[in-house]
Amino acid sequence: MHKLTLHTCARHRFSSNAPANLQLQATMPHHACGACQREKEERMSEETWVCTACPGWGDHEFCAIKTVVKDGKIVRTEAVDYTGAEANEGHCCQKGIASWRQVYAEDRLLHPLKRVGKRGEGKWEQISWDQAFDEIGAKLCELRDKYGPGTVAFWNITTSLPPSQGLDTLLGNRLCGLWGGTDPLNAYGLDNGPYYASYFDLGDFYKYMMIDPIKFDATSYIIIWGGNPVENQQRVAKHIVEAKSRGAKIVDVGLLFDASAGYADWFIPVKPGSDTALALCMANQIVQRKEYDRAFMTKYTVAPLLVDVATGKFATSGDKFLYWDEESQSARETERGAEEYEGTPAFNGEYVIDGAKFKPAFQMLEDHLATYTPEYQERITGVPASDAIKLGEEYSSHRPSFIVGALGLRYQNQGDAYRAFYLLGMLTGNLGHLNGGVTSEIQPCGFPLGFNNPSIIYPNGLEGDKTIFVKNGDFFEDAKKGKYKAFIKCAGNPVHNCPNRSRWIDDTFPNMDLIVDIDVWMTDTGEYADYVLPAAMPFEREELIAAAQYNHVVLQEPAIEPRGECKDPSFIYRGLAERMGFGEYFQNDADDWIRMRLNTPQPFIANVDPPITLERLKEEKLIRAAVPPVPWDPFLGMKFETQTGHMEFYSERLNNVGLPMATYHEPYEVPTTERMENGTAKHPYQFFSGRQRFFMQSMFTDDPVMADLSGGKPTGRINPVDAEKEGIHDGDLCEVYNERGHVIIEMRLDQAIPPGTIQVWFGWRKRTFTEGGMYSELLVPLGDNDTLDDAALYWYQCVEDEGKVGEILSGYAISAMAGAWDTIWDCACDIRKVEA
Ligand code: SF4
Structure with missing residues (x-):
């Protein structure tokens, strides 16, 4: 430990x-x-400190924090001091500051537990680790022999560490792959819109979202779209503040008037799930006013490539693409991805070649955008036409500029919103500009640092992996029919965090002979388990962290000994694997696993001189990667792995499902103006289970201080206009409901909530509701077959056809990414007052 x-x-x-x-x-x-x-x-008394991965990583900051220890006890956490370009960039938010308190929480799991009452009854007996391993292992082997290994499902989606970094997730995947278990997370689709958009339009899943926020500093215009970085993302917020101080204008487009909206120069409220219509209106104006960057569009996009009007396919001659040369008035050939054209490539017009009609992709776009007039979008978004025009003009005239998309776009049509953002970036030449572009709150970071995680997940190579990847929706349908016999939850709290908890409790778990929960708390999921195994918290164990935005490799060291009988993942998985017949693969300790992960060919890590070793990390704690002094530029070289080798605002592949260009589609269930007027709205309100800054999913909710800061108890919010309509007064007890479930909750009147929206803060545990159900019951289930639209299914198919399921990119398994997008905000509800 370092002395402080x-x-x-x-x-x-x-x-x-x-x-x-x-x-x-x-x-x-x-x-x-x-x-x-x-x-x-x-x-x-002397203080010492170690680095820890903040347990609140779920807001995508992935901060490493400094844990200070005195007299063998953690006394506080604070920001880490990074080096090099990030020297003054370490942050630790309110959750990070409070995180260490969880270690000492009275209700922490401290011993292995075995259920003795009925599931969910809360009756447990304390058992030894050996007994737990023996009984779990014996049951799993029995189920395998009777029903096959695939009837055991492993749930590894979230953990107390980022999925790219947590040993518990990596070892869980290793065990699943060796055993031949089922991974039910395909098409789970959380936050997948940006991935979907960049996969089809730019040719890569991740890299185009990897934008270092330091690039904001010298930009002239930032649109925060559907996010609240001022409260949730400190490094992003810091550079937005820096940009503003240098004269940039900050615009916030979103549903709620939150802290970021208050900080912005201009807040533009939009109706839920309508963002794409506004973005496409902006694009339409830029095209109509001929403000697009023609040289950029010619060089890097499909704008000049001819499209067969009848089939929607690009015109080709062998492996070449065709464009129309205005000078020779003839069709000419161009190489895939060529940046130069002979003659003058046409952007507009319709041309007949061998009897068939062709248009340049740009003309296809112009025709497509014509619908998106300021008046049309006003009807959909509620944004006055004049404001939409002004926003389009400002965005186009300020270059470079950024669109910072975020998690507030979590509607079924999220992918189209990001395609529209990328289109705006292409039209204005902002994509590829050092201080401009499009990013997502999900992924802004420094250089991508990839550990050798595949060496852990795939001990026998990718080909040797026996995991059965199953779409989330299929999993639940089959689980209801009794196909799955065991559930090993290595990380996360799906019963609480996923929509519709009843499909777990009523449809899935009763058919299972064994449920094992590994966690630091008795979670809502653990309450229904047969065995609950106590995991060590990050403060108590070793781990490797790629501090996502900071270009550093950080060693997490235990600040204190694990409390009670809590154990690290090396111990837990060794114990399970030995009883499951795979013990030989799990004999490493944390040091060994870390050495394997550090042994990576990834140049930013491999090229550090002297090399990054575990010994060096133990001495120095954090080491800056071998990254250039300039921020990461995902567009460097401007080569795109798309069909045409260009950025594709027009996608022939998506034309296969009738979606060649970004299009506004009504969200899945939100009561839009259209639905309200034609009587097809299921319910009159959008149900918005907004996240707030003191909780992270179901983490921190049991901390009395954080709970107090969050108001002390769960409450809902409603706009005063709607409240008057419904006869609801501040503090009234109300039932918020739809056909999936209900929640009874005290309502607050709040002008920050737009009319037509009911909000209940996410995070509160079921037991904090005195009566009725749980807000997550109202949500549309993620990744269910009936919530996937054509584009999502096609996307899944494409990824599967290309053999990318299971592939590891930047440390992430594609399996959990290749599917639909999240529908968390895309729900309708009704409200009524109830007697206290
Ligand atoms: S921003 Fe997130 S990861 Fe960083 S300290 Fe706060 S809760 Fe932890």
Whole structure:
């Protein structure tokens, strides 16, 4: 552990411009100065510190935090000091600061538990690890012999560490692959819109979202679209602030008036799930006013390539693509991805070649966008036509500019929103500009740092992996019929975090002979398990962290010994694997696994000189990767792995499902203006289970301080206009419901909630609701077969056809990404007052 140098108390050295209350203290006699006395006492005890992966990583910051220990006890957490270009960039938000308190929480799991009552009854007996392993292993082998290994499902989607980084997830995948278990997470689809859009339009799943927020500094215009970085993403927010201080205009487009909206120069409220219509209106104006960057579009996009009007396919001659040369008035050939054209390639017009009609892709786009007039979008988005025009003009005239998309776009049509954003970036030449572009709150980071995770997940190579990948929707349908016999939850809390908890509790679990939950808490999922195994928290074990936005490799070291009988993943998986017949693959300890992960060919890590070793990390704690001094540029070289080798605002592949270009589709269930008017809305309100800054999914909800900061109990919010309509007063107990479920909750009147929306903060545990059900019951189930639309299914098919399921990119398994997008915000509900 490193020794911490205590800062010297400054109370005797206040200058005359110190705040008045501090000057008053400075005049106190030394012996009376309580702060000095405390400092003196503190000096008698030495503080040490280690790095820890913040357990609140789920907001996609992935911060490494500094955990300070005194007298064998954690006393606080704070920001890590990074080096190099990130020297002053370490952050630790309110959740990070509070995170260490969880270690000492009274209700932490400290011993292996076996259910003795009925499932969910809460009756347990404490057992030894050996008994737990023996019984679980024996049951799994029995089920395998009777029904086959594929009837055992492993759930590895989330953990207390990022999926790319957590040993518990990696070892869970290793065990699943060796055993031949089922991974039910295909098409789970959380946050997949940006991935889908960049996969089809730019040719890569991840890299185009990897934008270092430092690039915001010198931009001139930022649209925060559907996000709240001021409260949730500190490094992103810091560089938005930097940009503003240098003169950039900040616009916030979103559903709620939140802290980011308040910080922005201009807040544009949009109706839920309507964002694509506004973005396409902006694109239409840019095209109509001929403000697009023609040179950029010619060089890097499909704009000049001819499209067969009848088939929607690109015109080709052998492996060449065709364009229309205005000078020779003839069709000419061009190589895939060529940046130069002979003659003058046409952007507009219709041309007949061998009796068939062709148009340049740009003309196809112009025709397609014509629908998206300012008035049309106003009807959909609620944004006045004049504001839409102004936004389009400002975005187009400020270059470079950024669109920072975020998680507030989690509707079924999220993929189209991102395709529209990329289109705007192509039209204006912002994609590929050092200080412009499109990014997602999901992924803004420094250089992609990839550990050798495949060596852990695939001990026998990718070909030797026996995992059965199953679409999420199919899993639940088959589970209801009794196909799956066991569920090993290695990480996460799906019963709480996923929509419709009843499909777990009523449809899935009753058919299972064995449910095992590995966690640090008794979660909602654990409550229904047969065995609950206590995991060590990040503060108690070793781990490797790629601090996502900071270009550093960080070693997480245990700050304290694990409490009770809590164990690290090496121990837990070794114990399970030995009883399942795969013990030989799990004899490593945490040091060994870390060495395997560090042994990567990935150049940013492999090229560090002297090499990054575990020993070096133990000495230095964090080491900057071998990254260039300039921010990561995913567009470097401007080569695109698309069909045409260009950026494809027109996609022939998506034309296969009738979606060649970004299009506004009604969200899945939101009561849009159209639906309300034609009587097809299921319910009159959008149900919005918004996340708030003191919780991260179901984490932090049991911390009394965080719970107090969150209002002390679950509440819902409604706009005063709607409240009056419904006869609801502030503090009234109401039932919020739809056909999937209901929740009874105290309502608050709040103007920040737009009319037509009911909000209940996400995170509160089921037991905090005194009556009724749970808000997650109201949500549309993720990745279910009837929530997947054609594009999502096609996307899944494409990825499967290309053999990418199971492939590892940047440390992520494609299996969990190749599917639909999240429908978390895409729900309708109704509300009624109930008697207390
Ligand atoms: S931003 Fe997220 S990862 Fe960073 S300290 Fe806060 S909760 Fe932890």
